[in-house]
Amino acid sequence: MPADTVTLAQISDVHLGPLPPIPLQLLNLKRITGFLNWHRKRRFMHRTATANLLAADVVAQQPTHIAVTGDLANIGLPSEIERAAVWMQRLGSPDIVSVIPGNHDIYSTIDGRNVGIAALSTWQPYMTPNAEGARYGDPSTPFPFVRVVRQGTMAVALIGLNSAVETPPLIAIGRLGDAQLKALAGILDATRSDQLVRVVMLHHPPFPGGAGPRHELTDAAALADLLDRHGAELVIHGHNHKRSISYRDGAHGRIPVVGISSASIAKPTPHGDDLARAHFFSFASGGRDAPARITLVARGWAETGGPIVELERRLL
Numbered sequence: 001m002p003a004d005t006v007t008l009a010q011i012s013d014v015h016l017g018p019l020p021p022i023p024l025q026l027l028n029l030k031r032i033t034g035f036l037n038w039h040r041k042r043r044f045m046h047r048t049a050t051a052n053l054l055a056a057d058v059v060a061q062q063p064t065h066i067a068v069t070g071d072l073a074n075i076g077l078p079s080e081i082e083r084a085a086v087w088m089q090r091l092g093s094p095d096i097v098s099v100i101p102g103n104h105d106i107y108s109t110i111d112g113r114n115v116g117i118a119a120l121s122t123w124q125p126y127m128t129p130n131a132e133g134a135r136y137g138d139p140s141t142p143f144p145f146v147r148v149v150r151q152g153t154m155a156v157a158l159i160g161l162n163s164a165v166e167t168p169p170l171i172a173i174g175r176l177g178d179a180q181l182k183a184l185a186g187i188l189d190a191t192r193s194d195q196l197v198r199v200v201m202l203h204h205p206p207f208p209g210g211a212g213p214r215h216e217l218t219d220a221a222a223l224a225d226l227l228d229r230h231g232a233e234l235v236i237h238g239h240n241h242k243r244s245i246s247y248r249d250g251a252h253g254r255i256p257v258v259g260i261s262s263a264s265i266a267k268p269t270p271h272g273d274d275l276a277r278a279h280f281f282s283f284a285s286g287g288r289d290a291p292a293r294i295t296l297v298a299r300g301w302a303e304t305g306g307p308i309v310e311l312e313r314r315l316l
Ligand SMILES: [Fe+2]
Pocket: 013, 015, 071, 102, 104, 239, 240, 241, 262
């Protein structure tokens, strides 16, 4: 990899199995629905062995940093969160691996209470700002957090959002909330004036219609408007279990928005999910006063049972 290139790898929606038993005090309608859904359908779709192979391939590519964009768990059990924290160690230490929650991680009440991000205390080392990123965030709120990733003269600000909230049965919506959106606007302005390449990551698709009505980000319109006004060089997300690329015309230039498939799906599903893949975004200087050049390389399965291969390579 050239000396002045940052490579950010992304995997998402790992949905680690098998499902542990549900402690009696955590049993509710949401988890019963999720439990049945896992045993009837999802356990045949999501294979942890597939995610393990993909994770090993990601590490072998030696990216500068790895982003995991949520849904490591299935029904938000504390034991699943714990297991996911252990699983992430195979990607690397928390200083080179960042994670944000998905709707299956912050899933339902614990002991009858909404605890939100507090349920993910074992993930904390992967969700904190690094030394250089700390100057951009508000230390009193965990999200957005910023990590500045450098390689030679290239510097990328990775901005992590939390779109996961506890939801009722059969609902997988997300919400950022006004405080997080306001903080994001300030971070985008500050990192832009410091000439960092701004990468925003969140679990849910960041624009209206990006997911179905019971699965969408409820304040997607506000986020999309904010991104258009304050700009970003790249937005990455998970949640749909599909690869997608679209562009927004922001006030400061075109913003690529890239979605990714689940890291654990090894064969076709009734929902048309894409097979597991990882994305590798390379950021290189575009030349004097020109925007950074961002190349996307995807690696994963082209066919069930095949090897991990390069699936696509394109300039964003
Ligand atoms: Fe998911």
